[in-house]
Amino acid sequence: MVVDRIDNDLSGRRVPHLSTGLLDLDRLIGGGLRRKSMVVIAGRPGEGKTTLGLQKIAQSIVLSGSGVGLVFSLEMTKEELTTRGIASVGSIDLRRLDDAALLTDDDWPRITAAVGKLNPVELYLCDRPGLTVVRIRSIARQVQRQHGLDVLVVDYIGLIATSGRAGNRAEAIGAVSTSLKNLSKELGIPVLVLAQLNRESTKRTGKSRRPQASDLRDSGQIEQARDWKTSQKTS
Secondary structure: OHHHHHHHHHHOOOOOOEOOOOHHHHHHOOOOEOOOOEEEEEEOOOOOHHHHHHHHHHHHHHHOOOOOEEEEEOOOOHHHHHHHHHHHHHOOOHHHHHOHHHOOOOHHHHHHHHHHHHOOOOEEEEOOOOOEHHHHHHHHHHHHHHHOOOEEEEEOHHHOEOOOOHHHHHHHHHHHHHHHHHHHHHHOOOEEEEEEEOOHHHHOOHHHHOOOHHHEOOOOHHHHHOOEEEEOOOO
16 A cells, blocks of 8 residues: 555655644645544643534635535534634625625625625534434534535534543543544545644643643543644634
C-alpha cells in the first residue's frame, strides 16, 4: 500500500486532501484533511469551536464544491446552525438575524443571496438529542450510501451519550474517540471532532498557558486516537 501511494504521488494520481479553507490550518495538519483520519480541534467553552468547525471548515468544503458534509450538532439546533451559516455567508451581524426587528434594508439582499448559495450545497445537519456513537455511525453510513460523504463533523465529543458510569467517564469517552477514528477508516473520509478543554491551562502562566493534550476534558485518550490535533489559542 505504501508503494502504491508513493507511485500515485509521483504519477499525479494521488487523491488530494480536503482543504479546510484556512491555509494556516491546512499547513498545520499536513496539507488539509486526509481521508481515513481523525482531526481534533479543542477549545474552551465560548471560544468559537462550532464557528470554526461548521462555518469555517464544513461550509467551506461544500461551498467550494469539494464534497458532501455531515454535521452532528449535540449542542446547537439545526435552526441555530442555519442562522449562523446565513450570517457567515451573507456577512450579516448574527444579532440582527436573531432579532428581525434589527434587520436593515441592506440585510435582505444579503440574506437572499446567502440562502441562494447554501440551498444547493449538500451539507446535512443532525441535531438529534442523546446520540450515541453507534447511532452516529448508522446515520453516517446511510448518508454515504444515499448521497456520498466526504467529511464528517462532530460537535462535540463530550456530549455523545455513553453507557459508562459517572466514575468511568474518561474510559467511556476514550472508547467513543476510538470508535470515531475507526469510523473515519470505515467510511474512508476525514472525521473532524470538536472537544472541550478543561480550565487547568488558565491557571498556568507564560508559554505554559498554551493548551496541552492533558487539558482535553474527560479523556486524554482522545489524544491517542486522533491523527492530528490543534487547539485554539487563548489570550
